[in-house]
Amino acid sequence: MKEYVIRTENLTKEYGGQTAVDRINLHVPRGKIYALLGRNGAGKTTTMKMLLNLVRPSGGSLSLFGEKDSGFSKSSCHRIGSMIEAPAFYENLTAGENLEILARLRGRHRRDTIEHALLAVNLDQEKKKLFREFSLGMKQRLGLAAAIMHEPELLILDEPMNALDPVGIQEIRKYLLRLCREKGTTIFISSHVLNEIEQLADVVGVMDKGKLLEETSLQELYRHSRRYVEFQVSDVNRAALLLERAFQISDYAIIGKNLLRLYEKIDSRAVINSGLVKDGVMVSGVKVDSGKLEDYFNELVGGDGSG
């Protein structure tokens, strides 16, 4: 039986009659990276805030580390590291002083934990720099340092790659993967940037308008998001007829006035193309799509895939 670090049952949050999170049932397995996907306003941050007891649920229940409603217990919170929205620290203090505050409040203050955390996110040279002088990317990395400083069992990260440059994103991704694989840290991460998640997550939950639409493994998601070849043709009906009769293709979809999508015999696209042309169907474009998570996400939330 799978052990879940986070489990929610019909977790709900309403703000003045508006439902921000609508009866979601999350299952975050131990030692895995769980990505919560959704467009802006989907309810990801509110969900995370409820897990951290920053926002009180309007209904339902949650359990952390197998303890019911432990979102309100101090002992389980000590086992969690978090970064919600943009990292927030005291502007007039240095990176080191900000981390010292958190370490002292946590009650397990060891000076080298601050050094290690800063080193892990490549900020060890910036310890004495004031937070207000940090760039957005540096602030994001400091937020991550604060989250990992006490070596938590569970990391809750709300869009941690925001404002990072490509190199920074790669570094953080590698670090999170290492943390999960080597130390067994469970990571609950949210994002609206899909290709970040594709390279990171083991399990994916898709949220939209406060509802959890899907919760599945990444492998399962790839199975849903199939490869296809797309033909842009002059006459889709004639082309469809030809596909069925000459090539015995039945797994296809007419997408628009001129677009035809084939989910089988993708490798025979050159022969199909020539067959279509021979039969008098003008082909103005052929595109192979590797079947990204993005398309499946769009299908689920009915959007354009961006947050």
Place this chain on the structure above:
Amino acid sequence: MADILYCEWIKCKRSKMILIGVLGSFIVPFLVTVNDIRISFTNPAASLSLGGIYEDTIMFIMLLFGPLVMAVVAADLISREYTEKTLKTIFAVPIGRSQFLAGKFIILFLLVLLFMALSWLDIVVISLVCSLFLDVSQINPLSVVWILIQMIKGGCLLFVTLTPFVYLALRTRGTLIPFIVIAAVSLLNVVLSGSPIAEFYPWTSSYLLLTGRLSQAAGTDLPGKLIIFSMGIFGICASFFRFQKEDLV
């Protein structure tokens, strides 16, 4: 709690608001002394004394400058946690909301005492400097210690009457509204000064209590004391109640 207080103290580092408070504590005794010197030049009968400088200083501090400066400091202690969005970082640690707010009240109390102690130091130093060139009476250790005790008492009373501004800062999550309210309160202090109603107005009655003039109109100081006490209890209880039920959106 010691760690919470230490952290609150660290947060004050390089804080402009605290710097304003510290500089503000020097201004009143300085201006009062300048005015007293001016009066002593124009009216030779009015002599310069440590007691005189203290009396004028405590009046301006308790009725006008102290509430104004310290209410803004109090509002800033709270509102910066909202404007810098640090509450979500702190409460995810986690620490209890009551502990956190208690830490804020204690640090505010210490800052008010610091403000009063620095004002006292300023009174003493300015009087000593003036005594090098002018005739300043009442400069003796007993007076200096008595003034310090009075300033500390004044600090305690000032703190009690400042607690509603913590609540106001929690409600408005900024410094603007508390500043406008305290400006109005200070103005009323000036308007009511000398009026019999002043004994029932908490910010004036705390000054009257400190200077031993609270019972002059009513015959007893009990109503005034009750008003000051109720004000403090309201400020603290309302703040804790508000903060406990709040979502950190």
